[in-house]
Amino acid sequence: MTKRTGRRRFTQLAASFFSIIVFLFLVGSAVFLLLTHPKSPLPDHWNPLRDLSITAPVSLVTRFQLNRALADKAQCKAVLSADEVTFAEMEDLVVDQNCGISGRGLLSRLATADVRGVETRCTTALRLAMWEHHVVQPAARDILGTEARALRHLGSYNCRRMRTAQGQDSRWSSHATADSIDIVGVDLADGRTVNLLRDWSAGGPEAEFLRRIGRGACDWFRVVLSPNFNKLHADHFHLQGPGWGYCR
Template sequence: MSKRSGRRRFLLSAASFVFSIAVVAILLGGGGWWLLAHPETPVPPHWNPLRELKVNAPVTPVTRFQLNRALANEGQCRAVLAEAGVNFEAMEDLVVDENCGIAGRGRLSALVASKVEAVETSCTTTLRLTMWEHHVVQPAAQSLLGTQVSRLRHVGSYNCRQMRTAQGKSSGWSSHATADSIDIVGVQLADGRSLTLLSDWGTEGPEALFLREIWQGACDWFRVVLGPDFNRLHADHFHLQGPGWGYCR
């Protein structure tokens, strides 16, 4: 991603955040709280910060506020996924040590419109992945490839290990050690085509455009996104990570 594109994304994200805060402040002031909380409020749910996140609702500046609230509450996170039809089977939390484990653990096998090979991950990673699949991956497949994504291909989420860098192993712990990230290697399309980052990222044509669009779109739903242009360790996958300061490369 170019510096100009990265700066533009940052400014848009910052403007969206400021706007969300302003909307909440204005609406909650005076009679705003009553207006929003009333069962028959005229404010659409996707514009109402007091309403729960719905995956299939249009994205507005309030969506980020609703998403963050769901990410912070496991019960709400699971409820949002269930309402969207995501197959995320609840499991007991995994506690290994201070560095490894999975909070909000579950077995994911299907998103809104695409399947995935069953994988143990966290509710927060699943929710971010769900928003990406519904609002980025499927629309891009329809507009650029004229079909739907039937399966997202991955190489795992949880892995109790330290970070790997181009220079070798780091002393820091990977976000995979807490299932706060997942690695996507490609997609299976409903028309039978199979796309992989290793084979299709550097080509020309709609397949490569699709992969680049969903990579860039992932930056709207994950805080750290690394792809083939980052380094050789990511030549074959997108690293999609929830926690972080915001890095898209």
């Protein structure tokens, strides 16, 4: 290689390196503007920097937005009130190291359906609201031709140890921190009621509806136990926020 071709190669390399830097800078600026500009054409539900909206369509960014809201009490409450979920704030319940409710409130209405007043934590209310809007309502419309008017439950907070088919376990239940809620059925807008004990194994559209909302709960809760799991769950879905990802 002569000295001249060597120099030309070097100039070419430097030029392409420079073009790459300019290109990356332009792409970076465009992405930054897209994410941060108040008049950005990017919808909020596609923008990881924007807060979660319960009623917005689900996108690839929704999980990220949800995790942020779950990790921050104030943001969790703000997300609920932005979509008119009724969650009356209460003082945190401090019992001992096993029992208590952090981010406590009285939940009485989700984005569309009612729920009989239940003391729970914001994270449980938020997961439940996502499930109601994105799973329960669409399933009620598609399979039963109506809307869900109210979710029936057996409560959320209960300072107790876990129950298993063999009896009591030494570990504490996720209900002891209101990280779970037990759902027994759904009241429909046309006056019908669907409940797990009667309809889960009865066949027909009610059973199909319950199976679909049970499966769909796994998108919004980490642990979901249905009548398929054991006899203790014959009459309810156990919907649990934290956990190891178990859906049965």
